[in-house]
Amino acid sequence: MSRLKSLVPAAFSGLALSALSSSAFADAVTGAVQKQEVNVAAIVMFVGFVLITLGITYWAAKRTRSAAQFYAAGGGITGLQNGLAIAGDYMSAASFLGISGLVYTKGYDGLIYSVGFLVGWPIVMFLIAEPLRNLGKFTFADVASFRFQQAPIRVLAACGTLTVVAFYLIAQMVGAGKLIQILFGLDYWMAVVIVGALMIVYVTFGGMVATTWVQIIKAGLLLAGATFMAFMVLAHFGFSLESLFASAVEAHPKHQAIMEPGQLVSNPVGAVSLGLALMFGTAGLPHILMRFFTVANAQNARKSVFYATGFIGYFYILTFIIGFGAIALVSTNPEFLNSALLAKGKNAIEAIRGGDNMAAIHLSAAVGGEAFLGFISAVAFATILAVVSGLTLAGASAISHDLYATVLKGGKANEQDEIRASRIATVVLGIIAIYLGIAFEKANVAFMVGLAFAIAASCNFPVLLMSLIWRGMTTRGAVVGGFLGLASAVAGVVLSPTVWELVMGHPKGSAPFPYGNPALFSMTIAFVGIWLFSKLDGSARGQKDKEGFDPQFVRAETGIGAVGASSH
Amino acid sequence: MPLTAQQIEQNPKFMELVAKRRSLNWSLTVLTLIIYFGFILLIAFDPKFLGEKMGEGVMTIGMPIGLAVIVATFLIVGFYVVRANATFDVLTKQIVEESK
Numbered sequence: 001m002s003r004l005k006s007l008v009p010a011a012f013s014g015l016a017l018s019a020l021s022s023s024a025f026a027d028a029v030t031g032a033v034q035k036q037e038v039n040v041a042a043i044v045m046f047v048g049f050v051l052i053t054l055g056i057t058y059w060a061a062k063r064t065r066s067a068a069q070f071y072a073a074g075g076g077i078t079g080l081q082n083g084l085a086i087a088g089d090y091m092s093a094a095s096f097l098g099i100s101g102l103v104y105t106k107g108y109d110g111l112i113y114s115v116g117f118l119v120g121w122p123i124v125m126f127l128i129a130e131p132l133r134n135l136g137k138f139t140f141a142d143v144a145s146f147r148f149q150q151a152p153i154r155v156l157a158a159c160g161t162l163t164v165v166a167f168y169l170i171a172q173m174v175g176a177g178k179l180i181q182i183l184f185g186l187d188y189w190m191a192v193v194i195v196g197a198l199m200i201v202y203v204t205f206g207g208m209v210a211t212t213w214v215q216i217i218k219a220g221l222l223l224a225g226a227t228f229m230a231f232m233v234l235a236h237f238g239f240s241l242e243s244l245f246a247s248a249v250e251a252h253p254k255h256q257a258i259m260e261p262g263q264l265v266s267n268p269v270g271a272v273s274l275g276l277a278l279m280f281g282t283a284g285l286p287h288i289l290m291r292f293f294t295v296a297n298a299q300n301a302r303k304s305v306f307y308a309t310g311f312i313g314y315f316y317i318l319t320f321i322i323g324f325g326a327i328a329l330v331s332t333n334p335e336f337l338n339s340a341l342l343a344k345g346k347n348a349i350e351a352i353r354g355g356d357n358m359a360a361i362h363l364s365a366a367v368g369g370e371a372f373l374g375f376i377s378a379v380a381f382a383t384i385l386a387v388v389s390g391l392t393l394a395g396a397s398a399i400s401h402d403l404y405a406t407v408l409k410g411g412k413a414n415e416q417d418e419i420r421a422s423r424i425a426t427v428v429l430g431i432i433a434i435y436l437g438i439a440f441e442k443a444n445v446a447f448m449v450g451l452a453f454a455i456a457a458s459c460n461f462p463v464l465l466m467s468l469i470w471r472g473m474t475t476r477g478a479v480v481g482g483f484l485g486l487a488s489a490v491a492g493v494v495l496s497p498t499v500w501e502l503v504m505g506h507p508k509g510s511a512p513f514p515y516g517n518p519a520l521f522s523m524t525i526a527f528v529g530i531w532l533f534s535k536l537d538g539s540a541r542g543q544k545d546k547e548g549f550d551p552q553f554v555r556a557e558t559g560i561g562a563v564g565a566s567s568h
Numbered sequence: 569m570p571l572t573a574q575q576i577e578q579n580p581k582f583m584e585l586v587a588k589r590r591s592l593n594w595s596l597t598v599l600t601l602i603i604y605f606g607f608i609l610l611i612a613f614d615p616k617f618l619g620e621k622m623g624e625g626v627m628t629i630g631m632p633i634g635l636a637v638i639v640a641t642f643l644i645v646g647f648y649v650v651r652a653n654a655t656f657d658v659l660t661k662q663i664v665e666e667s668k
Contacts, residue, residue: 108618111634112611115604118641122600125645126593242625249626259628260619261611268612275608299657302649309645313638551573557586558576558660560667 039184041374042381046184049221049382050198053214060206060213067415068563070207070422071138071397072293075564077212079300083307085212086291088219090117090282090312092387093175093380094449096222096319097357103323104330104359105349107248107258110323114316116275120282121309125302128283131468131556133292133301137563139394140289141402144464147548148475149541150411153463154402156482160459161286161402163486164452165395165429166436168287169388171448173437175357176384182354183361183377189438195381196434199389203396203426208294211389218386221379223311226318229360229376232367233325248327253347258327270515274450277519281453284460287394298559319360326359329366336362392429399425447498450517454493458485458522466530468556471549474542477534485526492518571667579666585659592651596644607637 064070077085095117103110136142141157173192180191202210237244245259252258282288292301330336331348341351352358364376400422405413413421463482466473493499495513500506534542555561576582610618610633618630 108628108630108634112608115607115634115637115641118638119600119604122641122644122648123597125648126597126600241631242627245631246626256619256626259626260630261615268609271608271612272605275605279604299653302652306645306649309642313642317635317638550577554573554576554582557582557589558663558667560576560664 039374039377041371042377043184043374045374045378046381049217049378053198053202053210053217053382053385056213056217057202057206057210060209064205064207064209067138067401067418069209070419071290071393071401073208073212075294075296077294079295079303080307081212081216082291082295082300082304084219084311085215085294086288086304086308087311087315088215088222088383088386089288089291089390090308091219091222091315091383092172093179093384094171095315096226096383097175097179097360097380099316100319100323100326100360100363101356101358103320104326104352105356106262107252107254107324107327108260109262111316111320112261113278114319116278117282118309118313118316120279121305121312123279124283124288125305125309127465127468128289129292129301129305130298132289132464133295133298134556134559134562135552136293138290138293138401139397140286140460140464141398141406144460144467144478145406146467147552148467148478148545151407152475152479154406156463156479156486157460158398158402160284160455160463160482160486161398162395163490164284164286164456164460165391165398167448167452167455169391169395169429169433170436170440171445171452172384172388172391173433174440174443174445176381176388177437177441179357179380179384182358183380188441192434192437195385195388196430196437198385199392199433200427200430202385202389203393203430204423208290208393211386211393212291212294214389215386218379218382219311222383223315225364225372225376225379226315226322228372229364229367230318230321230325233321233329233363236325236329236367244321244324244328248324251332251348252327253349267515269520270517273515273520274517276523277450277454277457277517280457280461280519280523282456284456284464285452286398286456286460287390289460289464290390290394290397293563296564297562322360322363325367326363330359330362333366336366388433392426392433395429396422396425399429444498444503447493447496447503450498451489451493454489454517454519454522455486457519458489458526459483462523462526462530466527470534471546471553472534473530474534474537474539474545476537476539476542477530477532480533481526481528481530484529485522488525489518489522492522576663576667579663581659581663581666585656585663588659589652589656592648596648600641600644603637603640607633 066074068074099110099114102113132140132143135146139157139161141154144157145153173195176195177188177192180186181188184191202214233244237247249255249259292304295301295304327349330352336353337348337351338353342348352362354361361373361376361380365373400418404421405411405418459482462485463478467478492513495511496516496518497511497514498516500511501508618628618633620629621627622629
């Protein structure tokens, strides 16, 4: 604990310096989003959550001695626990507040996103989960590089991991800052610093054990809170969906149009491209893949996906009810609307206080009063905290396990040095995340989660899948194809209307790439690249890569030789 | 003396496991793709169909269809778990024993 105490102020002062280093940040703090009055109930409950999770971190820190415990919780997590933790990683603030906000503004269209996020899970189950568990140890790069030349594949996987983690982290940090500013009445930079500092403490001291338990507790609280909210909405309408929907249709300015698909998905190519990114991105998210090494064997990996799919599917049904409940109960109540915006002629949906991401938060006050509002606000904060911790651990593992221990030290790193490297990487990543969170305050970051999914689907997933199923893949094919997928995904997003026009300010209609999501094209480029450059590869190394397929295949199928749960 | 990978691949039980798993996994993957992209293409090409009312009220046919996609996803995963627990684990255990 003494190390813990000395680290926190150090992290704070370092961040305060970086925050003050630019005068732009001073404006940022006083910027657009107006702060709310301090919400005491929310702060008390959030402090309670933080104290409990710090207690868990302390307990976990005493057990985290070996690399297996730091990266994979010693393989001692059960299928049910891991299913909850995976669901927790997935039920980020973006899913909870973002999707219920999307349903609030657009109705049926919100469902399209939830379904897309959910259908990634059968793919993970049928193609990835069990072989991943049988072949790997700490990171998905263990699996992707199993029979290949270590250094090039590890560098590729680390680039894929760090890019995905960076975009995901920025989106979560900015979301955290804005949310906390509204919920708790704290300054934006202070909120970002608190999230970053707590995340550094959880991951540095508690490793995967603490990260997993923080995620499990949060998932339980979030599922309980969302269940209660949906129950109260349904109870308000006498448990009649028809009467809930009828009331929402009457309240929403689009009326009956919220009961059918709208403009979100109008172009078939764009629709398929977005669908591919959502579906296959899940199977390439490093912080999700890493969780499969925390269970004892492939059978438990299978159970984890089953429970996770159930929890996530149930959760998305709840967010749909919550979104419609907010249309019916929040947009009709002047208490939750911004009168200045209403006076400017905005409709009730547009004039919601704090923006559409606040739909679920206001609804909690509408159905459960001040105390429940405090509870949901605290859970929303906890959600961000838990998700950024998982992301940071995945990023730190790519740096310490893949880059430091395997590439730099040639696989001969001392275990304690490797753990120290990942702790240093965690602190550095945490500080960078806080810096970026503050730097990006004014930017539109909504596209970043989509970008993270597109990169995961176009770099991590093709390399991982092809290494598992195609004997003919070689090191060169994997590296060239993987980097082509990564580069084309990033280029596709930068040149898309969202970034080119909305973020970079070019005139409307000038975007060189017409679709919102590049996955259809960048995934094709990655798979064709892997295939073509493996076929053209006549090197001795390529021959060795193909010969390595049999031992890999037998271990992937049977688990013979797989890393088991470590004894404590 | 443990068997080599090539020897294990010759075990008829290993071949049976691989064949069964491959056919189940790929057919369920294709089924998932059909259900999901069927839903997406329906939205892209015929959004009005999903907006058709089911009765006198406001309820549209898109609501139960959307819910059905979510439930079907879970059922497919559940079906796989039941099949895998019943068949694959037994075969795997036998192969592991015979390979020692």
